[in-house]
Amino acid sequence: MPPKLRNATSPPFATTKKVPTMTLETIEIESAPNPTVSVIWLHGLGADGNDFVPIVRELDLTGCPAIRFVFPHADAIPVTVNGGYVMRAWYDILGADIAKREDEVGLRKSQIAIEALIANEIARGIPANRIILAGFSQGCAMTLQTGLRHPEKLAGLLCLSGYVPLHEVLAAERHPANQHTPIFLVHGRSDPIIPIQRAQQSRDLLTSLGYRVEWHEYMMQHSVCAEEIDDISAWLKRVLA
Numbered sequence: 001m002p003p004k005l006r007n008a009t010s011p012p013f014a015t016t017k018k019v020p021t022m023t024l025e026t027i028e029i030e031s032a033p034n035p036t037v038s039v040i041w042l043h044g045l046g047a048d049g050n051d052f053v054p055i056v057r058e059l060d061l062t063g064c065p066a067i068r069f070v071f072p073h074a075d076a077i078p079v080t081v082n083g084g085y086v087m088r089a090w091y092d093i094l095g096a097d098i099a100k101r102e103d104e105v106g107l108r109k110s111q112i113a114i115e116a117l118i119a120n121e122i123a124r125g126i127p128a129n130r131i132i133l134a135g136f137s138q139g140c141a142m143t144l145q146t147g148l149r150h151p152e153k154l155a156g157l158l159c160l161s162g163y164v165p166l167h168e169v170l171a172a173e174r175h176p177a178n179q180h181t182p183i184f185l186v187h188g189r190s191d192p193i194i195p196i197q198r199a200q201q202s203r204d205l206l207t208s209l210g211y212r213v214e215w216h217e218y219m220m221q222h223s224v225c226a227e228e229i230d231d232i233s234a235w236l237k238r239v240l241a
Helices: 049-056 104-123 138-147 167-173 196-208 226-240
Strands: 017-019 026-030 037-042 067-072 076-079 085-088 131-136 156-160 183-188 213-218
Touching (some): 037 049, 037 138, 104 131, 104 138, 156 226, 167 196, 183 196, 196 213, 213 226
Antiparallel strands (some): 026 067
16 A cells, blocks of 8 residues: 655646546546646556555656656456455456466456557657556556557556566567666565565566666565655656656
8 A cells, every 4th residue: 555645745736637538537637737748557456546646746756847647447357366356457366376377368458458548648649758657566567568568669667566467478579669668666575465576587587688677675565665756756757857
């Protein structure tokens, strides 16, 4: 879960609003009028687009261009590992070992939905190379699933407490457009949901394929910490400079 709010250092934000689109329903925040950058931020299992709205207000965006933060809601589906309970999820979790059995159909379906969100931002005047995909947990997995296959260069991939899904086919399916896109990959050392070893394996895979990975690990569980928010702020400033 996101940490408690600190004193915000970023400029005033526009009012949060729900925005129905031709794709998924989203919540939007703009850091200033007339944004020239979009950050599409994907939530984790069982959460929704509201989950990371408070975190954005803690980011130090001093010197950054006006940003539109887009927080989509995943569809509600039965989740096998939770006894079939219906909740918002980007894909099904078929068992405790997420590396052995993956919901490929669900992953690829959500990839299409996220591609539609990217297309929607482009249609609104934000070029692909000024769009950042971001996500936590399942949202992190979807950021990597979609961003590494996207046929236009994106500004960056912000990947929190997740992993590379369908890792065995990534080398064959990845698109060269995002070979040099900055990747921010972070994880908690005591994460009981997605062990840090899985994230480290993802980091090593991406590095072996020649991607630019900025890796951080923190003394936390499956959550977000203040040090991480500071590192995200610094990374955004570098990427958007």
